Amino acid sequence: QSALTQPPSASGSPGQSVTIFCTGTSSDVGHYNYVSWYQQYPGKAPKLIIYEVTERPSGVPDRFSGSKSGNTASLTVSGLQAEDEANYYCSSYAGNDNLIFGGGTKLTVL
Amino acid sequence: QVQLVQSGAGVKKPGASVKVSCKSSGYSFTGYYMHWVRQAPGQGPEWMGWINLNSGGTHYVQKFQGWVTMTRDTSISTAYLEMTRLKSDDTAVYYCARGPSRQLVYYFNYWGQGTLVTVSS
Numbered sequence: 001q002s003a004l005t006q007p008p009s010a011s012g013s014p015g016q017s018v019t020i021f022c023t024g025t026s027s028d029v030g031h032y033n034y035v036s037w038y039q040q041y042p043g044k045a046p047k048l049i050i051y052e053v054t055e056r057p058s059g060v061p062d063r064f065s066g067s068k069s070g071n072t073a074s075l076t077v078s079g080l081q082a083e084d085e086a087n088y089y090c091s092s093y094a095g096n097d098n099l100i101f102g103g104g105t106k107l108t109v110l
Numbered sequence: 111q112v113q114l115v116q117s118g119a120g121v122k123k124p125g126a127s128v129k130v131s132c133k134s135s136g137y138s139f140t141g142y143y144m145h146w147v148r149q150a151p152g153q154g155p156e157w158m159g160w161i162n163l164n165s166g167g168t169h170y171v172q173k174f175q176g177w178v179t180m181t182r183d184t185s186i187s188t189a190y191l192e193m194t195r196l197k198s199d200d201t202a203v204y205y206c207a208r209g210p211s212r213q214l215v216y217y218f219n220y221w222g223q224g225t226l227v228t229v230s231s
Contacts, residue, residue, distance in 0.1 A: 003154060036217040038155075045205055045221035046155065057210070057219055089154050091217070097169050099157040099216045 004029065004090055004102035011108040012080045020105045022073045022090030028100060030071035034093035037066055037075045039086045040104075046089060050075060077107070085109045112136040114206050114222035121228045122196050129192040130225045132206030139187040140164040141212045146180060146191045148202040149224075155205075160214070161189060196229045203227075 005023040012018035022029065022037075029035055035053045038046035048057055050066035053073065063078045073092070077084055090102040117131040132144065146158040159170035161180040168180050179192045189206055204225045207218035 006154075034216055045224055046218075047221075048217060048219040051217040051219075091155070091157075093216045098171065101155045101157065103154040 002100070004092060004100055006088075006090060006102040006105045008103070009106045009108065011110055012077075013110045014080050014082065016080050017076060017078045018080060018107065019074050019076045020088055020090075020107065022075070022092075022102050024071050024073070024092050024094075024100075026071055028071075028092040028094040029068065029073050031095065032093045033068070035066065035068055035073040036091045037064075037073075038089045038091070039084075040089065041086050080109050082109050112208070112220045114208065114220055116204075116206060116222040116225045119226040119228070121230060123231055124197055124229055126196050126229075127192065127194040128196060128227055129190055130204050130206075130227070132189045132191070132222050134187045134189070134208075139182075140184055142208055143214050144180075144182070144189040145207045145209075145218060147205045147207055147218075148200075149205070150199070150202040153202075156202075157216075158191075163189065193227075196227075198229050201227065201229045 033053050037050035039049050040046040049060050049064050053068045054066050065076045087104050089104045094100050113135045115133045122128050140163050143160045145160045147155045149155045161168045177194045182189045206222040208220040209215040210219045
């Protein structure tokens with residue numbers, strides 16, 4: 001199973017919104033509503049920020065939102081803050097007890 | 111609160127074996143699944159499989175079958191990842207991770223701090 005495709009980088013100014021895309025196939029992102037997003041700071045473990053495409057764990061600011069259209073999922077960060085500068089990874093269930101991740105997007109707050 | 115505390119970093123020679131531990135606290139250990147995820151330097155995470163902490167049943171990604179073994183010791187609430195025949199491209203940070211519920215889910219809101227395994231001659 002191939003990894004999900006993410007742009008290597010994204011950027012925005014404080015207060016702006018930025019959207020990160022995650023492209024899979026009809027066998028993973030397009031087939032299951034089990035897309036998750038993780039935020040990771042250098043040297044730290046990933047932190048779950050979105051699960052099941054649109055759901056936010058408790059404690060995650062509502063500035064983070066997720067959606068999906070066809071084989072592409074997206075993470076939108078609204079009202080960008082300096083602390084949002086991190087790496088973001090998507091993942092999707094791919095059937096047959098299989099989970100795949102994206103290669104990651106480095107978000108820079110200008 | 112749920113905590114997953116992993117063993118320390120190590121350097122291994124190619125062909126060697128390593129066993130990474132993940133000690134749980136703050137929840138009923140046997141009620142959940144533990145997943146293992148690795149992340150090579152500068153790369154995205156790679157899911158390796160899971161172990162049912164109650165039954166000990168396991169599921170491995172095909173590329174890890176035959177040389178990776180996930181086990182657990184319920185008496186000390188610890189899960190283990192053992193890898194044999196290590197190669198240089200197994201150099202990565204290895205994480206244990208758990209989902210939010212007793213059901214088998216494929217997203218993780220609890221993570222260990224990671225264990226760096228370096229394979230180098």
